[in-house]
Amino acid sequence: MSVQERHRRERHARGQAILDAAALVxxxxxxxxxxxxxxxREAEVAVGTIYLYFASRDDLYLSLIAERMDRLRASxxxxxxxxxxxxxxxxxxxxxxxxxxxxxxxxxxxxHSVVYTQLQKRLKRAAELRNFERVMDLGHEVFGLWxxxxxxxxxxxxxANSMGPKKTAAVxxxxxxxxxxxxxxxxxxxxxxxLNPEHFLDEALELHLAASQLGARRNGNSHxxxxxxxxxxxxxxxxxxxxxxxxxxxxxxxxxxx
Numbered sequence: 665m666s667v668q669e670r671h672r673r674e675r676h677a678r679g680q681a682i683l684d685a686a687a688l689v690x691x692x693x694x695x696x697x698x699x700x701x702x703x704x705r706e707a708e709v710a711v712g713t714i715y716l717y718f719a720s721r722d723d724l725y726l727s728l729i730a731e732r733m734d735r736l737r738a739s740x741x742x743x744x745x746x747x748x749x750x751x752x753x754x755x756x757x758x759x760x761x762x763x764x765x766x767x768x769x770x771x772x773x774x775x776h777s778v779v780y781t782q783l784q785k786r787l788k789r790a791a792e793l794r795n796f797e798r799v800m801d802l803g804h805e806v807f808g809l810w811x812x813x814x815x816x817x818x819x820x821x822x823x824a825n826s827m828g829p830k831k832t833a834a835v836x837x838x839x840x841x842x843x844x845x846x847x848x849x850x851x852x853x854x855x856x857x858x859l860n861p862e863h864f865l866d867e868a869l870e871l872h873l874a875a876s877q878l879g880a881r882r883n884g885n886s887h888x889x890x891x892x893x894x895x896x897x898x899x900x901x902x903x904x905x906x907x908x909x910x911x912x913x914x915x916x917x918x919x920x921x922x
Contacts, residue, residue, distance in 0.1 A: 678709070678713070678717070679717045681707055681709075682703065682707050682709065682714060682718070682724070683728050686698075686703045686724050687771050688706055689702045689703050689706050690728065690771055690774055691769075691770035691771040691774060692770065694774040694778075695722075695725050695777075695778050698721065700715075700721050703721075703724065718791070719792055720789060720792060722783065722786070722787060722792055726792065726795035726798070727795050728771075729775060729799050730795055730799050732764070733799065733802040733803065734802060735764075736760070736761070737802060737805055737806050740760065740810070743756050743760060744809070744812075744813070750813070750816040750822055751817060751820075751873075751877075753813050753816065754814065754816070754873070755869075755873065757809075757810060757813045758873075761810070762840065762865050762866065762869070765840075765841075765844045765865075769844075769847075772844070773845065776841070776845075780796075780799075780800075783796070807833070807837070810833050810837060811830055814829045814832055814833040814836070815829035815833075821880055823873065823876035823877055824876050824877075824878075824880040824882075832876075843864065843865050843868040843869075844865060846864075847861055847864065847865065
């Protein structure tokens, strides 16, 4: 291995160690409560070392979120490459998102407390702005991939198409996020609802999909019956018209009394 290659690997490993330490710090304190000094202590490096890799605390945070979202995107792409049937692809993709949430519960929750419009306003450095755009682009791409698997399920008729793929994808995504937020305190959830939180997220997803599948079956049956009903109604009208003609003919042919 060349000296240059060894330095490159060492730099990459140190940058990854800083990101891992930052994940712990941001999970504990959120973006606004965290400092570069906290990350340096967690990573066991000098504060100056952090600035060799990241322009600021915000730049470090955005780099961390972008890295996590890029891993989620890669997992979606890998799932699509398997060529699963639409319903299995939908379930597997949703499960991958739940795993993404569970990977770092506190960091995921803190991420949703960040107001990105406010964060964008205070970014000045080129690296910060570049990473902000990267996070936004990855967010659009990840949601687009999720929407595409919902669209496939629509087109195959396995889930109901009542709102269209984009809105349905957003509703399922929001419901998974909401269920996950409820799991922030397992004991509180158990005390309030009396339910076991262990498999609640997976069960909530299955319930949502089951309801959508039921809607699809009902819509499908209703569409299938519609032509039959139309044919039946047409046959009734034809029969009535035929009977009416027969009656008219009989009335004309009956001889009048003398």
